[in-house]
Amino acid sequence: MPPRAGGRAPDAADTEASLVARAQARDVGAFERLSGAYADRLFMLLLRLLGDRGEAEDVAQEVMLRAWQGIARFRGQSSYFTWLYRIAVNEANRALAKRARRPASVTIGADELQLPESAAQDPSRQAENSELRRSLGQALAELPPALRTAIVLRDVEGLSTQEAAEIAGIGQAAFKSRLHQARLRVRAAIGDETLTAIGG
Amino acid sequence: MGMPGSTDDHQWSQQHLSHYVEGDLRPRARRRLDRHARDCADCGRGIRAMHALVYAVQGLDGLAGVRAPAAIFDRVRLAGPAGPPSSQHA
Numbered sequence: 001m002p003p004r005a006g007g008r009a010p011d012a013a014d015t016e017a018s019l020v021a022r023a024q025a026r027d028v029g030a031f032e033r034l035s036g037a038y039a040d041r042l043f044m045l046l047l048r049l050l051g052d053r054g055e056a057e058d059v060a061q062e063v064m065l066r067a068w069q070g071i072a073r074f075r076g077q078s079s080y081f082t083w084l085y086r087i088a089v090n091e092a093n094r095a096l097a098k099r100a101r102r103p104a105s106v107t108i109g110a111d112e113l114q115l116p117e118s119a120a121q122d123p124s125r126q127a128e129n130s131e132l133r134r135s136l137g138q139a140l141a142e143l144p145p146a147l148r149t150a151i152v153l154r155d156v157e158g159l160s161t162q163e164a165a166e167i168a169g170i171g172q173a174a175f176k177s178r179l180h181q182a183r184l185r186v187r188a189a190i191g192d193e194t195l196t197a198i199g200g
Numbered sequence: 201m202g203m204p205g206s207t208d209d210h211q212w213s214q215q216h217l218s219h220y221v222e223g224d225l226r227p228r229a230r231r232r233l234d235r236h237a238r239d240c241a242d243c244g245r246g247i248r249a250m251h252a253l254v255y256a257v258q259g260l261d262g263l264a265g266v267r268a269p270a271a272i273f274d275r276v277r278l279a280g281p282a283g284p285p286s287s288q289h290a
Contacts, residue, residue: 026281032273039268047266057269065275132256140257155257180218183253187217192249198256 016080023071031068038081039064041157042088048152049092051141059095063088078166085167089149096145132190132198139189143182150178151186209236213243217250 014033022030042063046056066087074083140148146168153164154175165175187195213236219225220233237243 028276028281031276036268036273039272040266043268043272044266048260057271060268060272061275064272065279068276068279133260136256136260151257155254156260158258176219176222176224180216180222180224183218183250184215186257187246187249187253190253192245195249195252195256196245198252 017076020071020074020076020080023068024074028068031071034080035064035067035084038084042084045085045088045152045157046092048140048156049089049145049149050095055095059088059091063091066091082163082166085153086169089153089167089169093145093149129198132194135190135194136186139186142189143185147178147182147185150175151182154179155183210240210243213237213240214246217243217246220247221250221254 016034019030019034023034039060043056043060046059046063047053050056050059063084067084070087074080078086140151143151149168150164153159153167154161157164159167161172161175161179165172168175168178170178209232213233216225216229216233220230225233233243237247
């Protein structure tokens with residue numbers, strides 16, 4: 001029985017390279033161990049991009065299936081994480097295209113948008129943070145998918161520009177352009193007064 | 201509301217606040233924005249707002265309780281070892 005999908009990286013005895021090799025030899029257990037290490041994080045990414053838990057669950061299954069079907073073509077030119085994330089972004093975009101008739105209906109729930117505990121512990125800040133969380137969720141949800149992907153990968157996920165650009169499938173200059181556009185739009189949606197009141 | 205310097209400087213600065221906080225501006229461009237923001241209340245506030253925005257969005261990563269669904273590998277298991285090849289590229 002493979003381990004539960006979680007966030008644990010493969011241990012020293014099961015290096016990522018050896019798991020990739022076994023998965024490429026059609027070892028399902030090795031594939032689950034390899035990909036399961038990133039499953040929680042990947043699912044969070046899909047929640048951010050899709051804003052709908054049911055759809056994120058469906059797409060997460062599809063991402064794993066596509067990775068399993070395509071693992072033989074993984075050459076190790078990028079990290080496995082980057083490769084898997086790129087499939088996830090592609091599948092999320094495919095899902096968003098399917099519901100293109102209702103792009104404005106994407107909502108990211110407050111449960112998916114938690115501020116750090118240190119900020120939430122101060123009762124006087126809770127109302128402000130709750131309002132900011134709601135505003136940020138709304139502003140991110142209203143971004144076009146390409147801009148939302150950029151700000152989620154770079155700012156929420158904390159990936160480097162190089163890695164985020166690779167996952168998005170574009171050059172670094174184009175990625176930065178999208179990131180800056182996304183930030184400008186979110187800033188405009190929330191307003192400087194709210195942002196400067198929260199501080200940074 | 202102070203908006204010293206040319207309107208061009210102001211509009212340009214407003215468009216490059218994200219580049220500024222990201223450290224993406226060349227030294228000459230950074231000096232241009234610094235010089236303008238020193239006397240422009242809008243752009244000074246804009247810099248603070250952009251820093252706060254990045255900080256707040258980074259804070260959205262606190263999803264410690266979110267777990268991947270238990271069924272995430274169901275389709276992989278259904279496909280089995282002899283799953284059909286896909287067009288997904290490495």
